[in-house]
Amino acid sequence: xxxxxxxxxxxxxxxxxxxxxxxxxxxxxxxxxxxxxxxxxxxxxxxxxxxxxxxxxxxxxxxxxxxxxxxxxxxxxxxxxxxxxxxxxxxxxxxxxxxxxxxxxxxxxxxxxxxxxxxxxxxxxxxxxxxxxxxxxxxxxxxxxxxxxxxxxxxxxxxxxxxxxxxxxxxxxxxxxxxxxxxxxxxxxxxxxxxxxxxxxxxxxxxxxxxxxxxxxxxxxxxxxxxxxxxxxxxxxxxxxxxxxxxxxxx
Numbered sequence: 335x336x337x338x339x340x341x342x343x344x345x346x347x348x349x350x351x352x353x354x355x356x357x358x359x360x361x362x363x364x365x366x367x368x369x370x371x372x373x374x375x376x377x378x379x380x381x382x383x384x385x386x387x388x389x390x391x392x393x394x395x396x397x398x399x400x401x402x403x404x405x406x407x408x409x410x411x412x413x414x415x416x417x418x419x420x421x422x423x424x425x426x427x428x429x430x431x432x433x434x435x436x437x438x439x440x441x442x443x444x445x446x447x448x449x450x451x452x453x454x455x456x457x458x459x460x461x462x463x464x465x466x467x468x469x470x471x472x473x474x475x476x477x478x479x480x481x482x483x484x485x486x487x488x489x490x491x492x493x494x495x496x497x498x499x500x501x502x503x504x505x506x507x508x509x510x511x512x513x514x515x516x517x518x519x520x521x522x523x524x525x526x527x528x529x530x531x532x533x534x535x536x537x538x539x540x541x542x543x544x545x546x547x548x549x550x551x552x553x554x555x556x557x558x559x560x561x562x563x564x565x566x567x568x569x570x571x572x573x574x575x576x577x578x579x580x581x582x583x584x585x
Contacts, residue, residue, distance in 0.1 A: 397423075397437045403519055405437075409510045411503060421500055445570050446476070446523040447499050448555055451490040451509065452516040456483035460513070461490060468494075471501040477525070477558045477565060491556060493567060496521050523555060524573040526566045528580060533562045540564060542583045550579040 397405075402423060405411050415422040423437040451464070461480070468475055473494050481489040494502070499521065509515040533539045543564055547554055552575070556567035568576055 394436050394438060397439050402437070402439045403521070406503060406506065406517065406519060409507070409516075411507060413504065413507075415500070445496050445521065446493050446525055446567065447496045448491060448493050448520040448523055448567060449502065450518040450520075452518060453487050454490045454515050455513060456480075456486060456488035464490070464509070467505050468502070471498075471505060473498045473501050477556055477567060479556055479558060493523070493525070493556065520555060522570050523567050524570040526568060526573065526576060526580070527563060528566075528584070529563045530584070531562050533564075539584075543580055546579040546583045547576055550575045552576045552579075 402421065405423065405425060410426050412424040412426045415424075421439050423439070425435065425437065454460070454464075465475065475492050475494055477491075477493040479491045481491075499519070502517075506515075506517040509517065528543055530539070540559075543566075544554075547566065547568075550572070552566075552568050552572045554566055554568055558565045566576070
């Protein structure tokens with residue numbers, strides 16, 4: 335009888351051990367499955383993160399400021415947004431139907447931009463509307479030049495701060511689409527002002543100024559005059575040499 339009890343105990347112990355081994359094996363399998371699931375989830379997350387970065391890069395491309403001006407000149411700019419350190423551009427043509435492509439470029443300098451509106455109606459009502467819209471946008475216009483018109487169309491040029499260019503771009507698309515006006519932009523300019531009361535009674539003063547600029551090989555982009563003042567718009571790179579040349583002839 336004792337032997338029977340002993341055998342029963344051994345059988346029960348063996349059964350418990352087998353159950354424990356089975357449970358331990360099951361727990362081990364569960365851990366492996368959990369680890370495998372976590373690794374798979376992590377892999378999927380990394381893949382999607384990488385894909386998202388690639389999409390972001392494809393959506394927002396950096397371009398040079400010259401490329402930006404070329405897009406504008408070609409009438410390919412839909413909208414422009416000025417941020418604290420960038421100009422964000424939305425082009426009219428979108429090569430991908432799934433997401434919107436944008437461009438960005440660094441902020442422009444505080445130099446002067448020359449804006450020329452080609453094929454601009456010479457009607458003073460239209461010209462008034464252009465400058466009225468510029469005032470509404472907070473654009474500070476400085477030098478103005480209107481080419482003599484022998485037809486219904488003319489060429490209107492004016493200068494403003496480079497910093498105001500993004501404001502103008504919100505309006506230039508309208509000019510192009512509604513009136514067929516082409517906006518030509520030249521940035522990075524500098525203004526030289528020669529003011530002297532002696533201009534009133536001294537013939538040949540302007541000749542000295544333009545002679546000095548010619549000797550300095552200055553690229554003069556715009557000229558405006560007043561009774562005692564001559565203003566020259568030149569590339570910023572020509573500013574110092576031109577000023578030095580003018581100072582020599584009027585000293």
